[in-house]
Amino acid sequence: MSAPPASSLPSGAAAPAPLGQPLSYEEAGVRYDVIDPLKVAAQRAAAATAPSLLRHGFAEIGASRGESAYVVDVGPFHLASIVECLGSKALVADAVQELTGRCHYGAIAQDTIAMAINDLVTVGATPLVVQAYWAAGGSAWFEDRGRAEALVAGWKAACDHCGVAWGGGETPALAGIVEAGRIDLAAACTGIVNPKERLSLGENLAAGDAIVLLASSGIHANGLSLARKLAERLPRGYLTEVAPGLRFGEALLAPTTLYSPVTEALWAAGVRVHYAANITGHGWRKLLRHPAPFTYRIDTVPPVPPVLAFIAREAGHDAAEAYGTLNMGAGFALFVPAAQADAAVAAAARCGVPAWVAGRVEAGPKRLLVEPLGLTFGADALALR
């Protein structure tokens, strides 16, 4: 582990930048350089625990280390598991509710589940069980019955949409750890890769594969720190219109698309997913996630949701910063045999999720070319391992 000198680090949230000045993700208070050394140490220690599975007669799928979900071969199928945090999106729901009186915790529930499920399905898993983690800043959070009921109803609806069982969970009141009036939301998910050939850790990823992008519904749950900083410096804040009749706060709170119905439909339709990437933090740089050296050439760019176009414009982001930070309309990427690309798009459409055959995988140095925008991201643009 290594860390930069403490004196160079902000102790808390950065002061808002003056209106009109560009606003980077790091200025919005997220310091990956501080978190990442811990992540590296934790990943190393975690990897060293794998031999314990052998005494149960099982073995980890080593290629899942560093991927979005952890996979263990338990014999008849693989087991996949994950825990994921919502992040700061609940703060936007709180701020918007103060302004409009409207509760968005049903959408927030879906966002939280999407964080876990959309990661879990990248490895080819069918999600089976979700566990809820709702840590409030005190018992008082649960006194707002409408809000609590919206959270419960939204959680159930998202589980039903994904065909998963809501197993249970934890609703601690954590005064002194979670701030008063706030809630820390996370979801754990367990699934199985069944049959085992559904495993999509990228072993079969090859030059010639098509890249299919699935539409996002908006910002999803990544980039909210940036959006919140932006709201602070807008004269009308979350009430600013990002498109006629669509206000910033409500646009941000569009619930994250749940992609597991699509990945299930793909399998049923005979589409063999070679690899998948959930486009979250680091935006389109996530297309570079697979460790092998390939060139990813994008020739078709999905329409950009108004809220993301607004953020990019107001934050003064160029295309490289916008696409390197936000999903910009593509919430999930599938890498499939070229001959199955159209079938993949059709299967997604049947699930109500617009999709595009957006490009292809090529032999060549590791990089992402977004041709319509003249963008290139190199191999060093994403360091997750």
Added chain:
Amino acid sequence: MSAPPASSLPSGAAAPAPLGQPLSYEEAGVRYDVIDPLKVAAQRAAAATAPSLLRHGFAEIGASRGESAYVVDVGPFHLASIVECLGSKALVADAVQELTGRCHYGAIAQDTIAMAINDLVTVGATPLVVQAYWAAGGSAWFEDRGRAEALVAGWKAACDHCGVAWGGGETPALAGIVEAGRIDLAAACTGIVNPKERLSLGENLAAGDAIVLLASSGIHANGLSLARKLAERLPRGYLTEVAPGLRFGEALLAPTTLYSPVTEALWAAGVRVHYAANITGHGWRKLLRHPAPFTYRIDTVPPVPPVLAFIAREAGHDAAEAYGTLNMGAGFALFVPAAQADAAVAAAARCGVPAWVAGRVEAGPKRLLVEPLGLTFGADALALR
């Protein structure tokens, strides 16, 4: 859902009671009456999602609803999963570190894993994979390298002790949700019940079964809100000696005993566990957890760890309140065939965990009799469902 009038609820932590006055758990700021209506609504909604498993060809084990882990029959074995929160014990570690300079996050890591694993094993599951959830109040939390490394090392050691693989996890920086300088710790765990006859949801619990109690190492991670309030009103706070050479803060921070090596050893030794209860919140009332009507008669009470005797004395608890709130030396209860009770004690001892054949299950009205203390807890003493 129903909630008491808002005016009757404390908005945050209660003011410390004057020294010498009794201190109840509710006065310590934990309001189960407010949380429980949400729990009930969530449990009902969760139960309604179970039919989704049928479309995958699986089915939930209905009896696991309301138990400590959720169980699904996936064919060759059962799948069990859970997410659990540490609670407020990290605040004690923070306070003690301020006083002594000593970091206890290695122990805190073990506590967090114990919360998940000790619940998971109650259903007869072998834990396989743990996921870490470490949500800090900002990137700054991770700058203290020694503390971060202790958390990583303690987490790995606890995984190794339990023979589970550390799959990965999430280390968000949640400024604005988690308080600055604090960390919200939780663990998700997935395991399997294999072979299926290891399932210990209580179907076989019967009059004549022995009750075997496993020693706790101290307070574990339940009752810390009470302990923190007590520290506030002690003149020397966490530095108060609870026994010669043993200070309150450090005694509280003894890491929670991990019981999965014992439950694995029991199976290997041929002991068939009919039911198990992790003794956490509600103390010994957890012995009443099983829904069937039985009388639980305890004739042997384990020695009380000095830190728990101290808390009970200083909080002015009588035996009913102490045993109804804290583990009082018994961290885990096993209900086994009487003929296997000695073998269970021996298996636990081989794992380094003292154990006692403490009583028996009898036909009769639902109640817990702790005869050496003259205590009776009735059927209404524990309402978890």
